Amino acid sequence: MVLLHRSILLFLTWVSLFINPILAKRSLLATSLVTCMENSQISPSYFNVTFNPDDRSLRYSLDLSTEISSYVIAHVQVYAYGFLIIEKNIDMCTLGWKQFCPIFPGSMQVESIEYISKDYVKMIPGIAYNVPDIDAVVKVIVKDRDSGEELSCIQSGFTNGKTVSQTGAKWATAIIAGLGLLIAAVLSTFGNSNAASHISANAVSLFLYFQSVVVVSMQHVERVPPIASSWAENLAWSMGLIRVTFMQDIFRWYIQSTGGHPTTYFLGTTKQILVQRAMDYLDGMHKFAVRNDVTGFFSNQSVEEYNKRSLDFSLSSNTNTIILRGIERIGFGSHIETTAIVVTGFTFFILCGFLLAVILVLIKQTVELLIRFKKINPNRLNHFRTSFASIMKGALQRYIYIGFTQLIILSLWEFTQNDSPAVIILAIIFLILSLGVIGFSFWKTLQFGKKSIIQYNNPAALLYGDSRILNKYGFCYTMFNANKYWFGIVLTGYSLIKGIFIGLCQYSGKASSLILFILDLAYTIHLFIQAPYLDKSTNVLNYCMSIVITINSFLFLFFSDLFGQPAQVSSIMGWIFFILNAAFSLILLLMIIVLICLAITSKNPDARFAPAKDDRASFQRKSSVKRKSYTDKGDNLASKEKDNVHNELFALGLAAQDHSNNWELEMYRLHNLSNGADDEDDEDKSSSSENHKSHDILTPSLNQSDKWIANEKERTLGEGSDSDDNKPNNNAGLGAKLKNLTRNLSTKKNNNSPPNANKTSNTPKSSHITRISDTLSPKEEVNSLNTPILNESPKTHQRNYSEMSAQQSMNNNPTDATRIV
Incomplete structure (x- = not known):
């Protein structure tokens, strides 16, 4: 078992190394070198160093100009996250680097490899090779070996090649x-x-x-x-800063052809670019702590061209260094030229x-x-x-x-x-x-x-x-x-x-x-x-x-x-x-x-989310609900009756949606009813809904008791209506039952209201409305029976239940229009 466990770990390690080879090799990189004091006698123009701790090799390539003519020592300081972790004086002659022992005035171009002593390698903590985007810098103060005078100060930030920018x-x-x-x-x-x-x-x-x-x-x-x-x-x-290589070529041509001067930071190797640097960032720690966040190069351009862009040089400037901050830094990090x-x-x-x-x-x-x-x-x-x-x-x-x-x-x-x-x-x-x-x-x-x-x-x-x-x-x-x-x-x-x-x-x-x-x-x-x-x-x-x-x-x-x-x-x-x-x-x-x-x-996505704490659902159009498609396309009459059932269910659902406590249960029950349930299933569901009557008073049982039928007959005779729609019919369909049910609820509400209720009901604007029918006065409601409510589109093929019920009720008794829910 232990052997199997070790084999699995070894396999996973091998796969991870294959997928991401950078993890298999530790290294430290530095790609820019800048001065950190005024009147520095060393001015770097190109710098690229790679240190491999496994074989202790230091590969470097640099191009700098110097005014020093003497033997020198280097006071080296290494900072990590603002903390000084290494400080040491090194005599350049003891390293065996002949180019620096002694240093002569002029231009110095060196490309070589050196091997560092184990003592120096052990001084670097192991975390430096693994933490992404390590914030570390090295500072070298060059002094005259005899007099101790500070001749130059140069600094460089380094990285281990790992980053969270993926x-x-x-x-x-x-x-x-x-x-x-x-x-x-x-x-x-x-x-x-x-x-x-x-x-x-x-x-x-x-x-x-x-x-x-x-x-x-x-x-x-x-x-x-x-x-x-x-x-x-x-x-x-998210700000549209996406690099596409051929687009960058087009943008460079466009800027130049329209009278601009495009930058070419990524095309040359004669200058260095530092992203966000400051000379006084570590005033409390020898006036130093900076890191070269990103480095790039650009082709032959004069310094005057960069001065036109008013770039901020907080460090001691030289002709080979440019510093980017703010929007320019974000663009450069996305490998987009500043002018693009x-x-x-x-x-x-x-x-x-x-x-x-x-x-x-x-x-x-x-x-x-x-x-x-x-x-x-x-x-x-x-x-x-x-x-x-x-x-x-x-x-x-x-x-x-x-x-x-x-x-x-x-x-x-x-x-x-x-x-x-x-x-x-x-x-x-x-x-x-x-x-x-x-x-x-x-x-x-x-x-x-x-x-x-x-x-x-x-x-x-x-x-x-x-x-x-x-x-x-x-x-x-x-x-x-x-x-x-x-x-x-x-x-x-x-x-x-x-x-x-x-x-x-x-x-x-x-x-x-x-x-x-x-x-x-x-x-x-x-x-x-x-x-x-x-x-x-x-x-x-x-x-x-x-x-x-x-x-x-x-x-x-x-x-x-x-x-x-x-x-x-x-x-x-x-x-x-x-x-x-x-x-x-x-x-x-x-x-x-x-x-x-x-x-x-979800079959009904709306049921997965609690309704908004307002009454938007009472006014909002619902163009469709996921329901079973028609299987009998040839029977047009049955199709129309089924559409009416859906419209009636819409109206009843809208009436109950805002005030129902168990809203999620009702949404699913509404969806089940809209899937083409027959009359027998409706009666079974109505018996179960009586058990929840105390929780949902707006969706009572569909079973018609004798008392209900008697009240309905009495109401119908009292109105003097001869319409068949007002007569109770035990064999009526689901749509007719819902229609009679809604009308009965409205009648009970009016019978139980005080005598002055009718007076106040004629002024709907004085109260806070909760559904579309409340927005119409009796006269407006009568005049709008054949027109869509609230500028409904004239091309809509379906009419909601409120309009159909209002039309039928008006045909029987125009005075009953205000009872429509």
Whole structure:
């Protein structure tokens, strides 16, 4: 058994080494060398060193110029996460390196391999070879061996080749977030509004959270710890920063052909690029602690060209070093040229929008084709086909809403960069597009909400009752409680202010980080006070997201060196940033996966989610419910009767949905009834429902007692009606029973009401309405019997139960119109 266990472990070890060969070989790499003091007599231009602890080999290739002419010693200091771990004086002549014993003025180009003593190798802790994105630097102070005078100071950051920035993590987060948005769109198209609202709210919140992590990392702070910077690079796709090689070639040509000067950081080897460095980062520890986060090279260009871009040189500058921070650092980490960042973001925004439109068109054409070949019922997806234009507009507006932050930041930042005149024109167009579309959408939402409150004393009446408004502007308010439909304006304004400071304050890192922290804290407090989302669980989720975003902003206050804290503080906070966001992202992704599985596998997705804590369901159209298709397509009469049964079940379900305590049981029972249950099954189910009568007074038994029949006859004779529909019929179908049942409930309610109830019932606007029939006065209800309620589409093939019952009742007795439920 022990032998088998060891064999399995050996096999797994071999497989892991085969899959990821980097794990099989330990190494330390350094690819840049910079000066760390003024008037340094050594100026490096190229540096590349690889240390292999297994064979103790040190391979190095360097190109530097020196003004030193003497024998020197090197005072070496090694820092890990701000802590000094190695400090030693080394005489260069004792190493046997002839190039440095002595050093002569001039240019020095060396490419060689040396073997380090075991004593020096043992001084390096083993953790240095395994921890991803290790935050470690080495500093060498060169002194004259005779006088002890400091001649030069050079420093380099090194890495072990392991990082948390992984292509797999980028794809996983992008696919899961995209699937959440896609499933929400499909469910809303097919009419499952409750499930669509929950999944859409969570998916959009997840996407906005991913964007917020990238946005906070775009601040122009002094130094972002390597682990934090690498995690942000995993989510850079949410801002459209995706590298495609041939696109980068096109963008470089486009910038140059339109009057710009494209950067070519990844094409040459004559200069070094440092990402976010600061000379005074370790003032408390010998004025040193920096790390070269990412290094690249670019071809022959003059220093003046880089000075035009006003790059920030906190270190002692030389002609071979350039430093990137903020948005440039994020773009460089994604292997995108600095001058191509804006056009890359714009291009992928357009491509994804075009792909969304193509998918919707293909779905519509596929449905039309299936109907033409009689593969599906023509009444299925009728609303999607007849309202396709408004659905398409709503989908594209929702997409612009999701990309709003990306467009604002890139457009405003381009005004400070001036990559080329053509790109500035594009930035103006996208800025106007985003502000115009989103601003107009929220303005129309406010108008419709105020109009609905004035007419019906409830904003949900128009916002959810009119399908055209819901399809086109629903992205502005469906994730919120109906009474907090305006909160989307607060969220958009919050994103706009953050985008302004990120895009326009790239060279004021301390100021922007402080303002963003105050803004995030204020929004979090306001979110807790308002609790605007559609239910408690969604509110709690967004509370957690807002808290994490605020903590991220707080951590970046330290990364900006606002407080002048020791280096250890920032390094430890970098790990806190990574652990917090990685764990929270994992929880959110798992939650979205669970929601997607519930929506796909459930026969009735709406039953899987608690109803929103408002009355939107009383007004919202439900175009379809998953039900068994018709088996007898030739019997048109039976098909029509079955449609009527479904419509009646819709009306009864809408009446009970808002107030039923055991809502989930009723949703499943409603689905079972809609699957074509016969009269005998209905009687069996009615007997079981009597046992739950105390819990659900809106769905009593369908069995008609003698007393019920007597009351029905008395009511019918009292009204003087001759209609057969008003006569009790023990052989009547399910639809007739439900019709009589609803009418009887209305009669009992009117008989038990006080004498003054009829007077108050004629003024529905003075009370808070809960369903569509309450929005009509008696005169309006009589006049609207043959017209759709709340601007219903004239092409709809099905009429709901309330309209049919009202029509039949009016034919018998016009004064009984107010009794319709």
